[in-house]
Amino acid sequence: MISLKSINTFGKYLILMHRTFARPDSLRMFFRQFMREIYQLGVSSIPIVLLISFFIGAVICIQMKLNIESAWMPKFTVGYATREILILEFSSTMMCLILSGKVGSNITSEIGTMRVTQQIDAMEIMGVNSANFLIFPKIAALITAIPTLVIFSMGAGIAGAYAIGLFTGIMIPADLTTGLQYEFSQWYVWCSIIKSLFFAFIISSVASFYGYNVEGGSIEVGKASTDSVVSCSVLILFADIILTQLLMQ
Amino acid sequence: MIEIKHISKRFGEQTVLDNVSTVFENGKSNLIIGLSGAGKTVLLKCIVGLLAPDKGEVLYDGRNILKFNKKERLMLRREMGMLFQNAALFDSMSVLENVMFPLEMFSEKSYAEKLERARFCLERVNMLDAQDKSPEELSGGMQKRAAIARAIALEPKYLFCDEPNSGLDPQTSLIIDELIHSITTEYNITTIVNTHDMNSVMGIGDHITFLAGGRLEWQGNKDNILDSNNSLLNDFLFSSDLLRKVKERGNK
Numbered sequence: 001m002i003s004l005k006s007i008n009t010f011g012k013y014l015i016l017m018h019r020t021f022a023r024p025d026s027l028r029m030f031f032r033q034f035m036r037e038i039y040q041l042g043v044s045s046i047p048i049v050l051l052i053s054f055f056i057g058a059v060i061c062i063q064m065k066l067n068i069e070s071a072w073m074p075k076f077t078v079g080y081a082t083r084e085i086l087i088l089e090f091s092s093t094m095m096c097l098i099l100s101g102k103v104g105s106n107i108t109s110e111i112g113t114m115r116v117t118q119q120i121d122a123m124e125i126m127g128v129n130s131a132n133f134l135i136f137p138k139i140a141a142l143i144t145a146i147p148t149l150v151i152f153s154m155g156a157g158i159a160g161a162y163a164i165g166l167f168t169g170i171m172i173p174a175d176l177t178t179g180l181q182y183e184f185s186q187w188y189v190w191c192s193i194i195k196s197l198f199f200a201f202i203i204s205s206v207a208s209f210y211g212y213n214v215e216g217g218s219i220e221v222g223k224a225s226t227d228s229v230v231s232c233s234v235l236i237l238f239a240d241i242i243l244t245q246l247l248m249q
Numbered sequence: 250m251i252e253i254k255h256i257s258k259r260f261g262e263q264t265v266l267d268n269v270s271t272v273f274e275n276g277k278s279n280l281i282i283g284l285s286g287a288g289k290t291v292l293l294k295c296i297v298g299l300l301a302p303d304k305g306e307v308l309y310d311g312r313n314i315l316k317f318n319k320k321e322r323l324m325l326r327r328e329m330g331m332l333f334q335n336a337a338l339f340d341s342m343s344v345l346e347n348v349m350f351p352l353e354m355f356s357e358k359s360y361a362e363k364l365e366r367a368r369f370c371l372e373r374v375n376m377l378d379a380q381d382k383s384p385e386e387l388s389g390g391m392q393k394r395a396a397i398a399r400a401i402a403l404e405p406k407y408l409f410c411d412e413p414n415s416g417l418d419p420q421t422s423l424i425i426d427e428l429i430h431s432i433t434t435e436y437n438i439t440t441i442v443n444t445h446d447m448n449s450v451m452g453i454g455d456h457i458t459f460l461a462g463g464r465l466e467w468q469g470n471k472d473n474i475l476d477s478n479n480s481l482l483n484d485f486l487f488s489s490d491l492l493r494k495v496k497e498r499g500n501k
Contacts, residue, residue: 026354036341110341118337125297125409126351127326 019131020139020205033137041103041138041204042145046152052098053091053153057160062084065170078171079179082161084188091153091194093240096199099149100232104207107138109226112212112221120212135208138203147193148201154189191247198243202235208249250275251296251407251439255306258291258463264303265291267463278430280444282395284485289443290411296407296441297329298322309407327355328401330438332410332429336392338384338399345371345380348398355403369397369483374428392422397428401436408433408440414449422446426453429451447486448472459485 024030064078111134114120123130158180165176210228214220251273258266266288273279282291294300297308298314305315309325317325338347348370352363371377376392384392393413400408410429414422430453433440442449450457454471461481469477475496477483487493 029353109275114339117335117340118333119339121299122331122333122337122339124299125326125331126354127323127329128351128354178313 009235011118012213013205014109014136016131016209016212017205019129020135022132022136022193024132024136025128029133030137033133034141035139037141038145041142042149045099045102045145045149048098048102049095049149050156053086053095053156054160056090057082057086057157058155058164058176059160060090060159061097061164061176068222069171074181075171075186075230076182079161079165079176080182081179083158083180083184086161087188087192087203089152089240091150091157092195092199093236095150096146096196096236097233098205099146100199100203100207100236101229104229104232105140105225107204107207108211108225111135111208111223112214112224114215115212115220116217121141131212135205142200142204144196146196150187150192150196154192154213159199165237191244194247195240195243198239199236202239203232206232206235250310251441252306252308253292254306254308256292256295256302256307258288258295258300258302265463268297269305269460269463271458271465271468272335273439273441274456275439276434277440278433278453279441279456279458280450280454281438281441281458281460282445282450282485283460284445286427287460289445289460293409293411293443294439294461297331298326327351327403328406330403330405330408332393332396332400332404332408332413334412334415336384336389336396338387338392339382343381344376344387346396347395348402349383351399351403365496367398367402370402371395373401373432374398387422389416390418390424393417393425394428397425397432401432401438403413404436405438408438410440410442410444412443412445414444414446419448422448423452429453450486461485 008117064081069078089148111120111130114134120134122128123133129133162173162176162180165171165173207228210224210231214224215220252271253273256269257264258268264309269288269292275349285291291300291395295302298307298317301315309328312325314322314325339350342350345367348367349363352358352366356363356366358366368377368380371380374389374397376394376398379387379395384395387395406427408430413429418427426449429440430437436488442453444450451471451474454474454491457467457469457474458465459470459479460480467477467479467482468495474482474486487496
């Protein structure tokens with residue numbers, strides 16, 4: 001019964017995506033929506049990404065110092081491990097999990113409210129492909145914005161780690177710098193960016209799906225937002241396992 | 250002109266519309282009236298193509314919408330304007346952007362011409378001063394007027410209004426009714442209004458279709474509706490004590 005419902009939901013999702021990826025009725029309006037979404041989903045997320053990444057970078061550095069440093073380990077290990085954690089998992093997967101809460105619930109509640117207040121019906125009556133007009137720019141905008149957010153997150157995380165070394169004196173900044181630069185692989189940054197593109201698609205399309213199919217009133221919109229965040233998080237975690245296997249082999 | 254022939258619609262075991270046929274003429278305010286649950290909204294949705302009837306035909310100037318393919322249906326929708334019960338203005342846009350929306354999506358005109366058309370529509374509904382406001386800054390009546398401006402932006406041949414006076418005070422309701430009626434006659438639009446507001450019935454009812462239990466019970470206009478002998482219609486019209494007493498006095 002559960003699997004039948006899942007297949008039904010997945011079928012509805014595919015139909016919605018089929019309607020979404022059509023040629024826009026007006027490219028000018030599409031571009032305007034796209035720029036609006038870049039600001040709303042991407043630019044407005046920069047402060048929270050910088051803040052969280054800076055503090056998590058600092059905390060990871062402290063934890064590494066306390067837990068793995070010993071007389072048998074080179075002193076640069078703390079910086080090295082901090083960088084690898086930040087680049088490989090935190091700035092892509094964990095940041096996208098956080099963004100699925102902020103951006104995903106924003107998308108679901110916006111589209112869901114449009115549904116229950118008949119704004120989507122109004123578009124359909126005009127002959128506008130509402131899925132294409134509302135969802136396509138969101139997916140395109142988030143996929144465009146997410147690599148920048150990931151790179152900002154890496155930068156802020158490393159800055160947080162370095163700040164701890166510099167200002168608290170728990171370790172010598174030169175050792176940290178050596179660790180942060182040790183055996184740096186550019187591919188790991190690309191892995192992170194590639195993963196984030198998939199996560200961006202999951203967040204924007206799944207959150208839009210939940211919003212677009214809301215029936216009822218404000219309570220249902222709230223429930224759809226919660227369901228969307230839960231589904232996005234689970235899908236991101238599954239996708240992370242598969243993508244990490246594929247990209248890191 | 251819109252003609253519906255023998256429209257029937259069931260949801261499960263429940264018959265919502267039962268063999269309804271009527272004609273909605275150009276340049277007239279065509280009202281669909283009836284109690285809640287009488288089938289008005291389902292009939293309107295069947296007419297605009299949001300629901301497919303189980304039986305019957307919906308003819309737009311002789312063209313059967315039910316036989317249209319997807320592209321033809323989309324083209325027909327560009328000839329329609331619709332005013333929703335809660336106005337349904339796009340809340341991420343200003344009033345002017347709302348009216349510009351259908352023009353931006355479908356009109357081949359230059360930007361200056363679209364802007365001129367949008368401002369003309371806002372002027373027509375006396376909303377030009379509020380063009381830069383967002384929908385939440387407007388009163389219910391102003392939202393309805395802005396929605397009318399948006400609905401007529403593409404010069405539609407068909408205008409549909411679902412409970413246009415819902416949530417409005419009687420005075421504002423009259424303004425909205427007069428606006429709908431004057432636009433209908435001025436541009437020779439086929440207008441269908443779904444309502445149970447008696448002021449609308451007596452004010453702009455050029456053609457009235459009364460539904461009860463999914464069946465067409467009576468047709469007429471505002472001039473002969475009070476003379477009807479249809480008991481269901483009379484129960485609907487004189488449902489309040491005040492109106493019943495007025496009628497009894499009139500009969501005396």
